[in-house]
Amino acid sequence: MNIRELLEAQTDKNPDKVFLYFDEQEITYKGFNENINKAANVFLSLGVKKGDRVCFFLPNCPEYLYGWFGLAKIGAVLVPINTNYKTEETKYIVNHSEAHIILVHSSLKDVVDKIRSETPLLKTLLLLGEDTGDRASISFENALQGAPSDLGPTDIDEDDLCEIMYTSGTTGPSKGVMMTHRYWIINGYGYSYPMDVKPEDRVFTCLPFFHANAQGYSTMGALTAGASLIVVERFSASKFWDQIRHYKATVFNYIGAMLTIISKQPESDKDREHRVRAAYGTPAMDKKFEEYMERRFGITFVSGYGLTECGLCLIQPLYGLRKEKSMGLPKQIPSFGFVNEIKVVDENDREVPRGTVGEIAIKNPAVMKGYYKDPELTKKVIRDNWLHTGDQAWMDEDGYFFFADRKKDVIRRRGENVSSLEVETVINAHPKVLESAVIGVPSEFQDDEVKAFVILRPRETLEPLDLIKWCKDRLAYFKVPRFIEFREELPKTPTHRIQKYKLKGEKSDPGKDCFDLQKTGFKLR
Template sequence: MNIVSNLERSVTFCPDKPAIIFEDTPITYKELHLKVCRLASRMRSLGVKKGDRIALFMANIPEFAIVYYAAMKLGAIAVSLNVMLVKNEVKYILGDCGAKIIFVGEDQACQVPTDDPDALEHIILVEGDENNEHHISRVYDTGVETFQALDMADTDPAVILYTSGTTGYPKGATLSHFNVVANVNSTNYHIRSTKEDVFHLFLPLFHCFGQNFIMNSCIKKGATLVMHKRFEPAPVIEAVKKHKVTMFFAVPTIYIYLLNMKDEEIDFSSIRYFFTAASVMPNDVANRWRAKYGIPINDGYGLTECSPFACYNHDFNYKPGAIGHPVINVQMKIVGEDGKAAAPGEWGEICIKGPNVMLGYWNKPTETEKTIIDGWLHTGDVGAQDEDGDFFIVDRVKDMIISAGNNIYPAEVENHIYAHPAVNEVAVLGIPNDVKGESVKAVIVLKPGEKVDPEEMIEFCKERMSRYKVPKYIDFVTELPKSATGKILKRILRDEAAD
């Protein structure tokens, strides 16, 4: 077993088909595989062997796929770094995983630490001046035509993906070849993809969503991947029409942005499948999208530690507001505070068991033991299961607000606020209260040209939810802080509220 077999299979069946289209330039499966083989050969000459860690610190460019699959050929472990990391954060991750080589993009090169001669053996550039002796392009003109991939065991590590975490240092979720292959097979089954599909990728490849759910699933099917460095509305929308994209993947904040664009600016007629994940999709947004395009935004649930997906809510069995049923060979349950299974409709922690669950956290056995208990991954997410077996997610346990002894889930409050016609985006959080423990605060971005005062918004909330859930504080802002994946960063809002 080896993840790179996904690519090798597609090379055999469709060598001349575009595997990746980047900036309107196609790379065929044959061309992609040739570069992978030549890089793998060069990496072996640099001393890379099975189990060595290879860091990828770059934006969405074809070289990400080339380095990734070359590492898989060698049985090395790919460690993808968030492109927004700064030097101290990069230094910690490289030290924690013990990376041997780092492949770095032009914009990220300045954040690679060079003050520790024992840390990295090689720094290889993937963008910029191709005359630089350390540029990746210098390996492509070697005579190697093929490279035999190592056969890996089910439990051999394939990738390390560092979770952002809210406290302390990030943890390296370690996924095996079996984890990734199982999740990719499940993904393609559930989204019913074919080799004729055109996948759209603008979500970051350093994230499990982009890397496994989109890139690996596309390559496994022999489909075409239209790749962008990042989400930029105009080029993304233009590419949908030009390349007849059929599979569209985005986080809720992007769907909200697209809903606010003029109809004449968008042609999504080629798309047969929309999907979202990474954060809770507001019901109002999902309903507006379906009313406008006639196709639901299929929803899913998962996390990096699950390779990433565990649950799907799809159009052939779509239930509004749900995250659906577990994927093939995966079990899910809701556990109450007493550690016992919760009854239907009762809230509790979502736990997951199956071939998608990670091996553990790299170099952190204690954290692993706390997270994976008797094979069950304890997610830290609050959810419930209804009588039909559908699962629902409310929020992260860490985001839950406790006010005067009442548990308040921000996503529930946000859903109600999204129903206000003037609201574009909202983030609800708890802020310290000396009497109640915490008070509810809503930070809101209004749609262009809209005006609402705080008192009006509070009255709107009172009509729709229990009094203890109604925000005490309302702030209107021009934008909300977001991560590279489009998630709203509530920790920054909490820090700002504490100042």
Template sequence: MGQWDDKFERAARQWESFRLPEYAQSDRVLGRIIEDKAREHPYREVFQFRDHAITYEQLNQQINRVANGFLALGIKPGDKVALMLPNCPQFLTSWFGLNRIGAVSVPINVALKGNGLAYQIDQADCVALVASDSYLPALDAIAEQLLKLRHTVMVAAGQPVVLSAWPGVQSLDFEALADRAETAPAIVVDFRDLATISYTSGTTGQSKGVMISHHYWYEIWAQAVKYSQYTDDDVLYTGLPFFHTSAHGTTGPAILTGAKAVLVERFSASRMMDDCRTWECTSAKYIGGILSILMKQEPRPEDADNPLRLMVGAAAPKHLWHAFEQRFNTRLLELYGMTECNSCLVNPMHDRRAGSCGKAISGYDVKLVDECDNEVAVGQVGELVVRPQRMYLGTSGYYKNPEASLELFQNLWIHTGDLATRDADEYFYYVDRKKQALRRRGENISSFEVEAVLNAHPAVLESCVVGVPSELGEDDVKAVIVLKDEHSITEVELIRWCESRIAYFAIPRYIAVRQHLPKTPSERVEKYLLRNEGVTPDCWDREAAGLVIAR
């Protein structure tokens, strides 16, 4: 292990001497924090995109140019702008540029297609869209549904840039948008102002837009620094997508501490550890599937010789926990949370328990309740409910969805819809989803939305979508189909039907065609029966068939 033998001890000493900069409540505004860092450390590198490094001063200047570009388009404080971009510098400068003028960023999952894509852009009242021109085919298909959109700003995937050509919508190149003055706009943003609308996966119905204020973002960043014990000596790594809040557990803490973040386009099992060695990364983000995939890689003599002292994330398979730490000479820090209550449970750094998603140490009260909201006893299964201990911590609700907001905050506690148990030492252990949701390779999938696409096929009478255990951890998608009388369809035809209508990661791996679905007397499908039976002999397997789907 050589030079990395003492990495844990050195990190502990650095944390003991580090003092996290404190910002007054009124200064907990994203643009204000970045401006402060640019004054304090203008030439320090904050982000690394492959071979391209960005200093705090350069970041601040680029944000100002983009912010002034948005103002020139007529974007005002409170306006909503969708961001449909891969991991790239333009995502961050657009996000922070919008927030600098009091506008609201709406990150969009780049795999979305069809009505699901149109719904999020329209429901958020987006007046502008910043997108990679590689996503134009999916956007062109739903352009007529985007009646509130006035501008598109296209980021070139190649050269030259391809602009949208939608009637009544102005389109321009991102480079033209950002060709503005570096002077900070004279707009005062309040810490309580809305900064981001982040859409859920739509676990039991239509996706909901989680409202995130400037102050809530600050809390997410500051708490991540504390439970991960980040300092200005850290180099943080992520390949998780920017349109998910989990990726900003890397970008935000780097800004707040004066550290550096190494950001790559996407996770690569063959490249990740080499990346971390190249840039001397001390921490990396994971989801459960990432750990399984890394463990399936052929062992290499240098596996343990890496600078990573910590990997932070969720859904680490218990059976891999100790083997992973030993093989890669690092430590896993497990979290639990939702966009609505980010990282409400954390495994304490120096008292971690394999298999636990943590304790309530980051500003939230957490308990388990039964269906009547009565707290359950130690060891019993209950729904996780969460309550912030401080003002402006957590979401203020769902955008333009008061009914769902009231349901979320039932009895003044955030109801997560997830089931867990708790031991006598207040460690929580995740059990299952109460909601009808699946999780595959880090992506939350709505069974409701997948079923809607399947049921729209002329040959399908009804369907049920459940998750079955994947060999890589988390779920694979299984669909049970009932066909209409005198109709037939092949599994390949069903997959191709889904391919243009839902995200690739939501397309079923397994398909079983049956005569009927199991139902209760009230005609509700008994999904648990289909989930519990797993992969049955009548399941056609897309991967075994060698069918490749487009992304």
């Protein structure tokens, strides 16, 4: 099955049922599918063909979904761009994906304007939002209004490429994860089945569409179940429960610090005045916090494990035993006729005994097709059809998985992956900097904070806040270091590689005797 077939089958079943709630809009399955067809016709009129890449630089909105599925229906490929990205990151994705068209929101157009001279293949700018007066752009809203709502036949296979999603790398720029139609359909059923999503459910997301969670779990999860999807533009702790009540949500997803932030809101008599029965997210919670959240809000919280490179990973049983701090068991979809195989292996790809830490390896049809234009890395990561995740874990005697550590040099901050190498590259480009090392340090919000150790060039001085401003202009806000510590030297191996494990072990308080951005009041956005 491909995405077009799924969309049209669910529309035939539920034409007048509301699929999408956004702001005050209520869009039925029929209206949703017609708007998708309009988007597909807009792209066809612009010359988009099967396999062509189109970049989206948009906040959460219905047009994101119309465009994504419109591209899918004609066999074209979505390339989402994180809306927090600045010029360098955006330019890299546009050029590497070889996109000829970008759909951008008017609030982000200035970033695209700054890179137009350095993105020679980018020919067409579709604009969403208020008119900026740019005659070189095309209004996406106007184009949709004038497009036909029916779509002719298209030749699409479930193994055709549907999306390239760029995820932070450890040894260089972001890697383009290639996702097929089958990847997304299995991803959706891999959420709706274990979370027991029914047609009467309303799945709420405040997570961004440029990440796999909101696309795969929320959108495809709702679609595969014939349920409804509620979308808001972003997470707001102060508005969260009011939004949940207003839209009568029954299921939601969370990542990173969201639950910690929600838990710190003042307790209220309204805490249980909602219809939510279950919530899914990562990381796994400790028992005390989980029990407090479930007692306070009356919700079953289910933890799991996932990564962009695979659409079917781990989840705790919704109705079974949920072990403390566990990522759960391999997701299975009985009706699909395959077994989701997940194991823990050593450096020689041999499965290790239960209780022994090793690398998580996954084998199922929802593994990515590979990294775009990087066959060597693809071969390194996918070996004998097993995806080697780079994450360390161990399995107990009952088959439950427990996270141990990240093998990859990736920092997890605000629910985002941050490449330490990418941050170091920006810092090292400062004319007064000789060398730097960037690590993740513990945060009060479960994820990491970014800390930079910096060596200046001889006889140079540099204010930490000036370095922060340098990074702010070149990196997404969540990549900018919170802590900066100037050093005379860094610990190194005999071959001059920086020993980051020593930096991580030096202080129990990462902010001691160094610059802490949080104490300055300086705003990154």
